[in-house]
Amino acid sequence: MSTGAEATAAGGDRSGDADVHVTSASCKGFCSVRHGLALILQFCNFAMYIQNVNLSVTMPAMVNGSVPPCPANASDARDACNGTLPGPWAAEPVYDWGPDIQGVILSALNYGSFLTSLPSGYVAGLFAAKHLIGAGLCASSILSLLTPCAADAGAALLIALRVVQGVAQIVVVTSQYEIWLKWAPPLERNQLIIFSISGGMLGAFSILLVGGFLCETLGWPSIFYISGGIGCACLCLWFPLVYDDPEHHPFISARERDHIVHSLAQQERVPYRSLPIKAMMKSLPLWSILVSHFSVWWHFSIVVAYLPTYLHSVLAIDLKDSGFLSALVMAAIFVCTILGGLLADLLLSRKVLPILVIRRLFTAIGVLFSSVFSVLLSWVSGSRGVALAFLVLSVVPGSLCQVGALVNFMDIAPRYSGFLKGLSQIFTSLSGVIAPTVSGFFISQDAESGWRNIFLLSAAINLPGLVVFLIFSRADVQEWAKDEALTRL
Structure with a gap:
């Protein structure tokens, strides 16, 4: 927020034009395009955080197995134990990874995000945030879908995949704050930002709650397919509904657009x-x-x-x-x-x-x-x-x-x-x-x-x-x- 914008937000003389006061008063509430944008961003963070922690949830099943014990007297159960029964009880791959290899695999995502935090933050200020966030989420979702195949190919490929996925996710993390510089009125910036990033905690809650159940019933690969699918579904909302600024949004009302523009009128925003x-x-x-x-x-x-x-x-x-x-x-x-x-x-x-x-x-x-x-x-x-x-x-x-x-x-x-x-x-x-x-x-x-x-x-x-x-x-x-x-x- 600029100093002028803060003074405006704090309740000073916002404008001498009475229409601005009418516009501001009429645009309060949660039924608006900017709050819809916050909801979509929350969905993005929800999907991304599930993709972030899905390997932590599945790792015990990947190294210890997630197939239920075989009943003693059942031919179909013997088939299931041999991996021939299709469906949720089919045997899933189990890998011989020691604690040291598991630690490297689990931390690989952080390597990618740590190495590229500064470059991605710099790029976020140069290019349209919509495309950066969409590209980052798309890459992370595709890599989530490919994770079971990468695990089959070996720990080295899985580590490389997670490093690249960490790069994609940090682009989403750093770019989303740029969106609110053009969409969030100073008086609403806290709630819009916090609401959008809270999707991460919602994702953590969801994966911790159902992750073990999915491993035991559908098998551990299902978590990667579901998390990747959620990310792809989010992209179907992101690209057609999200715009970088309210001036070019086709569905926003004139009142809301004017309210946002007037509230940010004194905030300079020049690409660097x-x-x-x-x-x-x-x-x-x-x-x-x-x-x-x-x-x-x-x-x-x-x-x-x-x-x-x-x-x-x-x-x-x-x-x-x-x-x-x-x-x-x-x-x-x-x-x-x-x-x-x-x-x-x-x-x-x-x-x-x-x-x-x-x-x-x-x-x-x-x-x-x-x-x-x-x-x-x-x-x-x-x-x-x-x-x-x-x-x-x-x-x-x-x-x-x-x-x-x-x-x-x-x-x-x-x-x-x-x-x-x-x-x-x-x-x-x-x-x-x-x-x-x-x-x-x-x-x-x-x-x-x-x-x-x-x-x-x-x-x-x-x-x-x-x-x-x-x-x-x-x-x-x-x-x-x-x-x-x-x-x-």
Whole structure:
């Protein structure tokens, strides 16, 4: 958001023209093209996140088998065990991959996204976001459909496929923020962005809830076919219904188009060919955002990687129930993320709090709840009910950071939002690689003290990151993001 746009959004004199006020008032609500765009983007993130985690869900079946035990006296059962019975009970391939190979395969997706975060963020600011997102989702969906064939060909080809898929997915992640620079009025930007990216949590909930069932009934390849098919179905909505700006959308009403255009009238948006690299490196507000991405995602990476393990090994919940509870936690995160975006826009539109206070407040709530209740978990594990309550309180409020530090880059440099999202994704990926590795080391040393050390270290990383953000964060467009940069990339 530009400074002028923020002042407009905060309730200043938006326009001397009375028609603008009528247009703005008439365009409130959820029955609009821009909210339909948010719904389609949510569907895109839903499909992409299922494709992201589908291999994690299927890996146990791929290395251990997913065919039910053979009954003793049944000729058709013997045929099924021999793989000759068509349908859901047909035997699926089982691969002899050790833990080391499995680790490389599961992390291959992160290699692709880590290596191309910056280039994809730069490209996102140069080309039409619609085509970049569509191409990225299309490539990821096709590769998901080809995953069972790649697994049959060998681990090396599967690893290569997942690396390329990670590249395709990071293009979708970095490009979608460019869409909202032309579609989201300042007063609605929080809710539209948060609603669209919440599809990731909805995808995690869905795959955790039904993934095991699909492996046991239809076989593990079905998950890749279904996730790829969902992505292809999303593309059927994306290309005909999505446009890069409201001016060229054929189905938008004149009132809504004028409302969006007038609300963004003072926001400059010029395509860039160069980047102010030196100024970015010296920008303390930008560094506060990057540090927050690393610290906030440290705790969330541990939750994603070890939540079922913690429920099973520490709270003695069986694997089936632990998967179900993990899915419920993801559903709670999804709801909290949506409500956080709506609340942030409500506070902003009614001039209760300025945008900078909203960013800092939501980040502080998310980090403090995560840190305090995760540390307390080590002392209440003897009571399953209390431990589950503390676990939820240590995870779900952290999603409020999505309305805080994790979207703050659009405030300080909307012009470079795609590039900065790619830059922040590097810190997110770095945290996602280090945190589970360190946690695994602690657990391998001693299970009881290991979990305590994991939570203490998480708090020790989260709290300094919060302090840095509270001190150095800003919500106005920085000087280096206003003028043409002279420093070439």
